[in-house]
């Protein structure tokens with residue numbers, strides 16, 4: 001049984017992440033979305049909320065679970081019995097950073113294999129950082145994040161809900 005972990009900060013979850021989750025889940029027996037506490041990034045959403053937002057949207061994917069973690073990613077992957085780490089790639093800059101981390105992780109844990117999935121072109125421009133900037137300025141997030149995330153962002157930044165989800169424009 002192949003257990004894989006898709007680690008990230010998910011602050012917050014986007015459709016770019018969801019695309020990777022769905023595609024990875026189709027390749028492995030069990031996928032664990034590992035939500036990294038990441039105090040260095042000073043996340044907008046508390047860890048528990050980041051976990052909940054992912055849990056709410058993966059209910060239809062029977063082999064996917066969500067877990068929060070602290071510390072080294074490779075330690076977390078071992079703890080859950082994982083053999084594979086999943087990451088998504090959008091641009092050259094992602095590749096350089098992933099390559100660096102992959103070589104370090106191989107030193108730390110040669111038993112864990114890295115599997116990188118290329119972004120789907122429609123999500124290439126999506127990052128949590130950009131989503132937060134758009135949300136803060138009141139931009140419509142339709143097609144970029146699930147509705148529960150749009151609502152959570154709206155609550156954070158006090159943006160009208162119809163603007164956040166795009167539903168008011170139908």
Ligand SMILES: Nc1ncnc2c1ncn2[C@@H]1O[C@H](COP(=O)(O)OP(=O)(O)OP(=O)(O)O)[C@@H](O)[C@H]1O
Pocket residue numbers: 007008009010011014015016017020086087088089090094118119120123124125126127128129130
């Ligand atoms: N649109 C996307 N397409 C493919 N992979 C993605 C996409 N967005 C994020 N990822 C990948 O998901 C993983 C977790 O990413 P992370 O939580 O850092 O999200 P992020 O959007 O890069 O957020 P931030 O802007 O805070 O770095 C990383 O491997 C990242 O490259």
Ligand SMILES: [Mg+2]
Pocket residue numbers: none
């Ligand atoms: Mg990132």
